[in-house]
Amino acid sequence: MILYFITRNKHKLIEIDNILKQIVPTVQLQIFNNVRKIEIQHNNLREIVKFAVQTATRYITNKPFIIEDAGLFINALKGFPGPFSHYVYKTIGIKGILKLMENVENRTAYFKSVIGLYFNDDIHIFEGVAEGVISRKARGEYGFGFDPIFIPQGCSKTFAEMRLEEKNMHSHRGKSARALALFLKETMPTFS
Amino acid sequence: MILYFITRNKHKLIEIDNILKQIVPTVQLQIFNNVRKIEIQHNNLREIVKFAVQTATRYITNKPFIIEDAGLFINALKGFPGPFSHYVYKTIGIKGILKLMENVENRTAYFKSVIGLYFNDDIHIFEGVAEGVISRKARGEYGFGFDPIFIPQGCSKTFAEMRLEEKNMHSHRGKSARALALFLKETMPTFS
Numbered sequence: 513m514i515l516y517f518i519t520r521n522k523h524k525l526i527e528i529d530n531i532l533k534q535i536v537p538t539v540q541l542q543i544f545n546n547v548r549k550i551e552i553q554h555n556n557l558r559e560i561v562k563f564a565v566q567t568a569t570r571y572i573t574n575k576p577f578i579i580e581d582a583g584l585f586i587n588a589l590k591g592f593p594g595p596f597s598h599y600v601y602k603t604i605g606i607k608g609i610l611k612l613m614e615n616v617e618n619r620t621a622y623f624k625s626v627i628g629l630y631f632n633d634d635i636h637i638f639e640g641v642a643e644g645v646i647s648r649k650a651r652g653e654y655g656f657g658f659d660p661i662f663i664p665q666g667c668s669k670t671f672a673e674m675r676l677e678e679k680n681m682h683s684h685r686g687k688s689a690r691a692l693a694l695f696l697k698e699t700m701p702t703f704s
Numbered sequence: 705m706i707l708y709f710i711t712r713n714k715h716k717l718i719e720i721d722n723i724l725k726q727i728v729p730t731v732q733l734q735i736f737n738n739v740r741k742i743e744i745q746h747n748n749l750r751e752i753v754k755f756a757v758q759t760a761t762r763y764i765t766n767k768p769f770i771i772e773d774a775g776l777f778i779n780a781l782k783g784f785p786g787p788f789s790h791y792v793y794k795t796i797g798i799k800g801i802l803k804l805m806e807n808v809e810n811r812t813a814y815f816k817s818v819i820g821l822y823f824n825d826d827i828h829i830f831e832g833v834a835e836g837v838i839s840r841k842a843r844g845e846y847g848f849g850f851d852p853i854f855i856p857q858g859c860s861k862t863f864a865e866m867r868l869e870e871k872n873m874h875s876h877r878g879k880s881a882r883a884l885a886l887f888l889k890e891t892m893p894t895f896s
Contacts, residue, residue: 592796596791700721
């Protein structure tokens with residue numbers, strides 16, 4: 513079965529695909545390019561994803577698909593950059609976040625990933641959270657976005673110092689993708 | 705004639721109303737509370753406003769209304785915070801912007817306001833831009849948002865050090881509101 517993924521981010525595709533392959537190898541993830549993902553401005557990733565899935569159903573019908581949104585929430589910055597992480601990454605970037613965090617003692621933060629699945633006329637939501645801290649310096653070459661400054665709880669490496677499998681073990685997206693994969697596995701008999 | 709304004713920001717209402725009163729006193733601006741303004745994540749304020757107006761027409765029919773969106777675009781920060789100014793104000797705030805601008809020589813920035821008018825089944829867009837610089841410190845008590853750190857070109861005061869009329873003379877919203885008011889004045893005979 514083909515599961516479409518409305519995204520322009522190949523990193524996300526690779527991360528989610530790696531987990532689906534292990535848990536539900538019969539599901540093949542494919543990027544769906546023809547639909548624009550419409551993101552509203554909202555503090556809540558769940559609402560953003562629900563709205564994006566609902567909007568996409570106007571253009572992609574009778575096909576199961578997913579949309580994912582994620583954000584880095586820094587506690588000392590009242591959750592900034594949160595749902596606007598992509599825009600903030602493209603503008604002030606990692607350098608800007610490290611500057612905002614200069615002399616800030618509380619470095620706790622979390623990454624959150626929300627996957628919205630459209631399947632059988634229903635929307636199913638899967639969430640994953642990775643708690644951690646903001647590093648003092650950017651480290652590592654792997655991954656994307658704010659990965660070089662996020663150290664997940666219990667680890668000494670940043671996400672960007674981890675290869676795909678290791679990051680997926682700890683990451684927000686690894687968790688939301690596993691929840692999606694388990695749901696697909698369970699409903700597989702009804703999934704044509 | 706009543707012109708509805710979909711907003712929760714009373715400052716914006718007062719600023720636009722002040723200009724309408726002078727140019728088209730027969731138009732009465734009223735906040736319309738029952739509709740949520742749906743804002744998409746987009747780099748372009750025009751697109752955000754158009755989408756918001758289109759979405760609102762599903763709920764408010766046969767009544768002329770406006771929606772306004774504005775942002776502060778700082779050149780050294782690649783346009784940040786831009787269309788996300790409200791969210792950035794609520795999280796890292798003025799303190800965060802000043803920290804990002806520490807030791808930054810190029811302090812040029814602009815405020816932009818886009819008003820979308822829904823009238824006779826058409827959407828009309830009015831824009832206003834105020835060029836200026838980011839101050840070294842926050843100054844002033846008037847206005848709202850990032851007004852205390854923005855000094856418009858040719859002035860020594862920040863927006864927050866100006867009373868309503870003076871700010872309106874220089875401000876992005878003053879300019880977009882004047883363009884709206886002139887349009888309404890011209891089309892008034894057809895406006896019932």
